[in-house]
Amino acid sequence: MPSKFPPLKELVPAYINKIEPYIPSKPDDILKQMYNCSFLYRMNNNENVLGPPPKALEAIRSFLPERAAIYPSGDAYHLRQRLGEIYGLSPDSFIVGNGANEVIAFVIKAFCQQGDNIITADKTFAVYEWVADFSGFESRLVPLKDYGFDDEAMLAAVDKRTKIIFVCNPNNPTGSYWNEEKLRAFLDRVNGRQIVVVDEAYAEFAEAEDFPNAMQLIDEYPNLVVFRTFSKMYALAALRIGYLAGNLDIVDVIRRTCIVYSVNVLAQEAAIAALEDDGGHIKRTKALIKESKEYLKKELESMGLHYVSGEGNYIMIRLPFSDTLAYRKLMNLGYMVRTMTGFRYPNYIRVTLNSLSVMEGFVRALRKII
Ligand SMILES: Cc1ncc(COP(=O)(O)O)c(C=O)c1O
Incomplete structure (x- = not known):
């Protein structure tokens, strides 16, 4: 029987029809099952690993x-x-x-x-x-x-x-x-x-x-x-x-x-x-970011990987293969990064800087997938 309602698309503005919805990442418990990993470090959203002041x-x-x-x-x-x-x-x-x-x-x-x-x-x-x-x-x-x-x-x-x-x-x-x-x-x-x-x-x-x-x-x-x-x-x-x-x-x-x-x-x-923080939180965070940034940059240089780094608690890395493939492989090893194709940087990932020990684990994972 034909519907008594007009098709939904007649109600939708043309500029909405062109848009693809942004799909956020799934919760950790679901991701750990999907990627078969026992731990998961979220390094995709530029959060502060030290937590709130x-x-x-x-x-x-x-x-x-x-x-x-x-x-x-x-x-x-x-x-x-x-x-x-x-x-x-x-x-x-x-x-x-x-x-x-x-x-x-x-x-x-x-x-x-x-x-x-x-x-x-x-x-x-x-x-x-x-x-x-x-x-x-x-x-x-x-x-x-x-x-x-x-x-x-x-x-x-x-x-x-x-x-x-x-x-x-x-x-x-x-x-x-x-x-x-x-x-x-x-x-x-x-x-x-x-x-x-x-x-x-x-x-x-x-x-x-x-x-x-x-x-x-x-x-x-x-x-x-x-x-x-x-x-x-x-x-x-x-x-x-x-x-x-x-x-x-x-x-x-x-x-x-x-x-x-x-x-x-x-x-x-x-x-x-x-x-109200007396500056201690910002100081501790900046010290952690500085140490991890220097460490990661050195490691990336030794791997011969091009990176883009400046201010901020993140680094962008160019990989010799697709960023979505890298995402999946790194997820299997417990590290979640941001794929950069959506930012118009195909083959790049963006990595949030974490504590030095987590960065060491990330570098081991990166070496493995490369
Ligand atoms: C540059 C920039 N502006 C704004 C935001 C939005 O921040 P929030 O909505 O969490 O305050 C973000 C979040 O990643 C960001 O990177």
Whole structure:
């Protein structure tokens, strides 16, 4: 009997029909069965192996389960007060989201309408591109130059319908960065015509002396929006909390598109506690990353493997065979890496730096599969 309903595809916008859903990795118990491995190190999401700072752990442990019945602060009131004090900005300069991922969507929804475009790089964190695409806006992807964002080419790609330019600093996955001089020169040339988002998800890992702090440029550049997350350095990835900061006028516009109550109370309280850390957590994490990065680079050189490494807690490695094959083989040995074909780097994997002993195990596994 013919259906009385029209086909589903008639309801679906053409730009959605073109999109392939992102399939996240399965939980550890399922993966261990699938790949027949007794242990599994997740080195695919750039998490911090040291876990949350001690004060954040305390905050999580002391959470009274009965409080689960009550909605959280809808706009992360106390966290925004604290961020305001830390960065010398008004608490109203911040919007806290369910991970930095959520604030990406807030900004795009706030500024883009049909026919508009956003600009970013071809090989960078893909969520800027994805949110634009599945919202029906054009994403203009400018090729990286020497593994870094190409300022000139990005400016050349701007037209009257460009609303937002996303710069990932340092870049995930290449670790390249713009220093303050380059960032300022770019902002000067954009001259307020577009919103410039600087995504500093990995800023706390930066070792380079001239790595900029875009937060300090907000007063000077009213079109600048900065992203930060608690998922990486502060190791609160499971709680999903990140934020944006910008000039009060911009944030007032973005706030209109944001979903209040999307950030749970445990995340808000753990984030406040994480910020109380005396610097010991960041210091320990940076020391671990430095040691593991140096070790892995040396090993890769001795194996004759090309790698791309800069700031951040990850390294990209080129393999002499397909990254998906490498993924499967490494999974069988208990190491989960990120395949890079989706980032337009076929045959590359991205590896999150872990403790030295785990990196030694990973290197043994890598030698075995090669
Ligand atoms: C560059 C960059 N920005 C933003 C995010 C999103 O972070 P979250 O949603 O966990 O806060 C990530 C996560 O991997 C990232 O790599």
